[in-house]
Amino acid sequence: MVNPALDESVVQGVPGAEPAKRPVALLLLLLPQKSASPSATTFMLLAVSFYLIITTLPVTICYALSLSFPEGDAAAAPDYAADPTWRRHFVYSNVRTLVEEMGLSHYACNFYIYLATGRVFRRELRRLCCRDAGHHHGGYSAAAAPHRLA
DSSP states (O other): OOOHHHHHHHHTTSTTOOGGGHHHHHHHHHSOOOOSSOOHHHHHHHHHHHHHHHHHHHHHHHHHTGGGSOOOOGGGGGGGGGOHHHHHHHHHHHHHHHHHHHHHHHHHHHHHHHHHHOHHHHHHHHHHHSOOGGGOOSSOOGGGOSSOOO
16 A cells, blocks of 8 residues: 555656556656666676586586496406596596586685676775775774873
């Protein structure tokens, strides 16, 4: 239900709004306007999401293929390199290790993706890292300590 006081004070300035249609006009004014280009936040979130998919999909595929590369016969212990099953397993194991490391890279690279694609993130990071000593906002300050250690 629309608040009558809100209806009269806010909506009466909506041009062309008949009294019965004022609540609808108010809702239309409050809805976000569509823009021609995607917002910066959407672009940043898409970049992070696609990077996550690109790095985790190969890991998933490697785990799905793990049964296709079984270990060889344990009796071939002295000469693993001669056994083709062991060789395939070792190649798979090396590739899986490489793919897993690349899959973990999204944890480290998210910071750089945010830095490259997020204007607000850069501004807040700059504000956080480049604080002026005279304009310290919250947190610990040695100058504000009640006493000094000798």
